[in-house]
Amino acid sequence: MLYPIAHVLVSFLAKTCFRLKVYGIEHIPKTGGLIVAANHNSYFDIPFLGCALPRPADNIAKIELFRFPPLAALFRALGGFPVRRGTADRGAMAEALKRLDAGRLLAFYPEGTRSKDGKLQKAKPGIGWVVEQSRVLVLPAYIEGTSPVRPFRRVSVRFGAPIDFSPQIQEARNQGVHPKILYDTISSEIMAQIGRLAPEEALSR
Numbered sequence: 001m002l003y004p005i006a007h008v009l010v011s012f013l014a015k016t017c018f019r020l021k022v023y024g025i026e027h028i029p030k031t032g033g034l035i036v037a038a039n040h041n042s043y044f045d046i047p048f049l050g051c052a053l054p055r056p057a058d059n060i061a062k063i064e065l066f067r068f069p070p071l072a073a074l075f076r077a078l079g080g081f082p083v084r085r086g087t088a089d090r091g092a093m094a095e096a097l098k099r100l101d102a103g104r105l106l107a108f109y110p111e112g113t114r115s116k117d118g119k120l121q122k123a124k125p126g127i128g129w130v131v132e133q134s135r136v137l138v139l140p141a142y143i144e145g146t147s148p149v150r151p152f153r154r155v156s157v158r159f160g161a162p163i164d165f166s167p168q169i170q171e172a173r174n175q176g177v178h179p180k181i182l183y184d185t186i187s188s189e190i191m192a193q194i195g196r197l198a199p200e201e202a203l204s205r
Contacts, residue, residue, distance in 0.1 A: 037141065131169075
């Protein structure tokens with residue numbers, strides 16, 4: 001119940017105060033487990049991406065944000081769950097697979113942390129593991145205007161076409177490719193697809 005209310009309120013603020021513009025919404029599947037992979041510049045990326053999506057989005061957030069009980073309760077009520085960064089957090093990854101298997105949409109930031117200069121960073125292999133295990137589609141997204149966020153400065157979210165890694169995963173298994181190499185390959189390709197959605201001026205910063 002809380003998510004629809006928060007979505008309406010935050011969407012109103014995003015559109016009036018930040019002139020939120022969304023492109024490529026037709027690429028978003030209406031049902032089924034889905035990973036939305038986006039660049040990460042600011043804590044504001046999470047609500048802006050949520051506003052741009054027509055489906056409720058679950059979010060993986062660093063565990064530090066769950067150490068303040070009221071904030072933790074809010075995150076969990078909105079579909080968030082914690083992850084320990086810098087480690088192979090099996091619990092968080094298992095929760096991600098559980099939600100995808102249930103047909104949920106999972107917002108994922110492959111870089112693992114916020115970019116300090118607004119430029120795309122190298123992806124962590126975690127998203128590659130989740131994709132390999134779940135076999136769900138990956139929807140690339142590029143968020144612009146949150147580095148930094150300024151009132152009345154336009155924020156835009158661009159979605160690309162969904163990526164199906166299943167053929168690539170099967171081929172890698174048939175050829176005996178080491179899993180870690182496969183995870184890195186998938187993660188890198190996802191970041192490349194995110195980068196293709198960025199306007200030229202964003203890439204030249």
